[in-house]
Amino acid sequence: ARMERIRRSPQFVDGAFQNPVGARIRPSGSTVEFAKTYFQKEQRALRTPNGGVPVHPTTLADLAVPPVSGLRLTWMGHSSVLAEIDGRRILFDPVWGERCSPFPFAGPRRLHPTPLSLAALGPVDVVVISHDHYDHL
Numbered sequence: 001a002r003m004e005r006i007r008r009s010p011q012f013v014d015g016a017f018q019n020p021v022g023a024r025i026r027p028s029g030s031t032v033e034f035a036k037t038y039f040q041k042e043q044r045a046l047r048t049p050n051g052g053v054p055v056h057p058t059t060l061a062d063l064a065v066p067p068v069s070g071l072r073l074t075w076m077g078h079s080s081v082l083a084e085i086d087g088r089r090i091l092f093d094p095v096w097g098e099r100c101s102p103f104p105f106a107g108p109r110r111l112h113p114t115p116l117s118l119a120a121l122g123p124v125d126v127v128v129i130s131h132d133h134y135d136h137l
Helices: 002-008 032-040 042-044 060-064
Strands: 072-077 080-085 087-092 126-128
Touching: 032 042
Parallel strands: 087 126
Antiparallel strands: 072 080, 080 087
C-alpha cells in the first residue's frame, strides 16, 4: 500500500524521487561574502536561534512501542534521524557529539542534548551517511 502511494507521487519519476524544483548548489553571491557571513563572530550570532528550540522528549518507552502506521521518524538533533519503516530501523547521519566538527572547540554546537545515548538506542538495521559534511558524519 505504501509503495503504491509513493509510485503515484508526482515526485516519483522513472523509479526515483525527483525534487520538484532545482536545488541550489551554493549560496548566491561571492565566496568572500559567504566566508564573511560564515566566519565573522557578529554574523554567527545571527544564525543562532533567539529562544530555545522546542523539543518533544523521546524516551526508550516511546521507541519500544512500534508505530501503528508502520512509519515513525524521530529527530535526534543535528542531522540525525531514526526512521522506523515496517519494523526496520534506519539511522540517518548519526551525530552524537557536542559539535559537528573534527575539533572539540570548533563547529556548530548542539542546541539541546541527544534524546537518547547511542548505546540506549539499541540495534539498527541500516546506517545511512547522506554525504561527507561533518554535520552528517
